[in-house]
Amino acid sequence: xxxxxxxxxxxxxxxxxxxxxxxxxxxxxxxxxxxxxxxxxxxxxxxxxxxxxxxxxxxxxxxxxxxxxxxxxxxxxxxxxxxxxxxxxxxxxxxxxxxxxxxxxxxxxxxxxxxxxxxxxxxxxxxxxxxxxxxxxxxxxxxxxxxxxxxxxxxxxxxxxxxxxxxxxxxxxxxxxxxxxxxxxxxxxxxxxxxxxxxxxxxxxxxxxxxxxxxxxxxxxxxxxxxxxxx
Amino acid sequence: xxxxxxxxxxxxxxxxxxxxxxxxxxxxxxxxxxxxxxxxxxxxxxxxxxxxxxxxxxxxxxxxxxxxxxxxxxxxxxxxxxxxxxxxxxxxxxxxxxxxxxxxxxxxxxxxxxxxxxxxxxxxxxxxxxxxxxxxxxxxxxxxxxxxxxxxxxxxxxxxxxxxxxxxxxxxxxxxxxxxxxxxxxxxxxxxxxxxxxxxxxxxxxxxxxxxxxxxxxxxxxxxxxxxxxx
Numbered sequence: 001x002x003x004x005x006x007x008x009x010x011x012x013x014x015x016x017x018x019x020x021x022x023x024x025x026x027x028x029x030x031x032x033x034x035x036x037x038x039x040x041x042x043x044x045x046x047x048x049x050x051x052x053x054x055x056x057x058x059x060x061x062x063x064x065x066x067x068x069x070x071x072x073x074x075x076x077x078x079x080x081x082x083x084x085x086x087x088x089x090x091x092x093x094x095x096x097x098x099x100x101x102x103x104x105x106x107x108x109x110x111x112x113x114x115x116x117x118x119x120x121x122x123x124x125x126x127x128x129x130x131x132x133x134x135x136x137x138x139x140x141x142x143x144x145x146x147x148x149x150x151x152x153x154x155x156x157x158x159x160x161x162x163x164x165x166x167x168x169x170x171x172x173x174x175x176x177x178x179x180x181x182x183x184x185x186x187x188x189x190x191x192x193x194x195x196x197x198x199x200x201x202x203x204x205x206x207x208x209x210x211x212x213x214x215x216x217x218x219x220x221x222x223x224x225x226x227x228x229x230x231x
Numbered sequence: 232x233x234x235x236x237x238x239x240x241x242x243x244x245x246x247x248x249x250x251x252x253x254x255x256x257x258x259x260x261x262x263x264x265x266x267x268x269x270x271x272x273x274x275x276x277x278x279x280x281x282x283x284x285x286x287x288x289x290x291x292x293x294x295x296x297x298x299x300x301x302x303x304x305x306x307x308x309x310x311x312x313x314x315x316x317x318x319x320x321x322x323x324x325x326x327x328x329x330x331x332x333x334x335x336x337x338x339x340x341x342x343x344x345x346x347x348x349x350x351x352x353x354x355x356x357x358x359x360x361x362x363x364x365x366x367x368x369x370x371x372x373x374x375x376x377x378x379x380x381x382x383x384x385x386x387x388x389x390x391x392x393x394x395x396x397x398x399x400x401x402x403x404x405x406x407x408x409x410x411x412x413x414x415x416x417x418x419x420x421x422x423x424x425x426x427x428x429x430x431x432x433x434x435x436x437x438x439x440x441x442x443x444x445x446x447x448x449x450x451x452x453x454x455x456x457x458x459x460x461x462x
Contacts, residue, residue, distance in 0.1 A: 115346070115350045118349060118350055118353045119346045119349055119350070122349045140394070141414075143390065144387060144390045144411055144414065145414070147386045147387075147389070147390045148383045148386045148387060148390075148415055148418075150386070151382040151383055151385065151386035152379045152382055152383055152386075154382065155378045155379045155381070155382035155383075156375060156378075156379060158378070159374065159375045159378045159379075163371070180375055183372075183375065183376070184379055187379075187418065187419060187422045188418060191418045
């Protein structure tokens with residue numbers, strides 16, 4: 001594999017393949033470097049430890065996520081911007097389905113690797129929360145809402161990613177994420193739209209009459225009301 | 232401190248105090264045992280590593296959470312049962328505010344300890360998801376919803392816990408959690424109530440007419456509709 005520009009990706013693929021074949025504890029950095037056709041010192045140019053080699057570049061992705069959120073036009077609904085950011089995170093996996101599926105197989109069986117992934121996820125959630133909070137106008141109450149919304153987006157992302165990985169990395173995970181984020185947005189957007197009035201002015205505005213089918217799922221009702229009450 | 236029945240708690244308090252005073256890396260198990268007035272071998276009866284000594288007994292708490300969820304009466308709304316479980320987790324901190332506040336100060340500054348806490352949190356979230364999913368009747372769509380709802384409950388719990396810790400562990404964190412869970416339930420209960428009809432039968436049931444103030448926060452609207460459409 002020497003000479004390819006994707007040294008980092010080759011090292012990751014080699015590390016995951018060896019960990020799966022020989023065991024995580026049993027595999028050395030030298031073996032990974034050899035399998036990827038590079039020198040040991042090249043490995044350490046990309047990764048500090050063999051554990052690092054398993055994961056996609058979360059630092060890099062986190063920086064891109066922050067950049068995307070920072071340049072989001074002020075008119076963009078904060079939940080939409082966070083949704084775009086979630087697609088960026090998902091792309092890190094869907095860009096190389098074969099490696100992503102093997103990594104999933106590996107991390108399921110090795111607790112420290114699984115925990116490492118959980119920690120990485122929490123960093124995205126924190127960045128999402130901060131973006132939502134920067135765009136919201138409240139104090140404590142808004143912070144709770146922003147944390148819950150960020151957690152919901154991350155849960156939707158993880159749900160889609162996990163299903164996609166379990167099914168072998170086929171199909172269009174991004175289309176599925178759109179559907180999942182749509183469901184989450186339907187449920188939560190009311191909470192976010194509530195900003196316009198705020199919890200301290202619940203009686204502002206005039207009255208709209210909506211016919212609601214008894215037993216209809218609430219997300220449909222919310223959709224219906226939103227359509228009727230949009231300024 | 233010898234002779235007290237709370238050896239575990241004494242060791243945890245001693246470990247946190249020493250880590251804060253001398254540094255995490257610099258403190259040994261022997262020093263912790265000495266500060267708690269017990270032998271080194273007693274330390275290892277309670278903890279495998281000095282890192283373990285920092286945390287409350289998450290294994291024990293997780294077992295209690297599972298027990299509470301398992302015995303929840305079939306008529307209990309799943310979100311209510313999960314809310315009760317969240318109070319159990321919170322109680323682990325509020326039972327000893329002084330230790331909880333010092334632990335928070337410590338974990339904020341030591342990355343491996345913070346990551347350990349994040350991992351513990353993810354285990355509760357998983358148990359909450361499984362409970363919600365056991366009680367729900369759907370496939371894929373229901374799983375997404377149950378994961379998002381569990382994430383929302385955990386986010387609300389963490390929000391309340393963090394605020395309480397930052398303010399020095401005063402006030403009634405459980406009352407605050409009730410308020411936070413109430414807000415989350417208001418927003419999400421429609422999604423959960425939607426189970427009765429299900430996403431494939433959106434047109435079931437008869438029609439209810441509701442007057443909605445334009446600009447009212449959606450959670451209030453949802454409350455209003457729920458009150459009007461309850462069977």
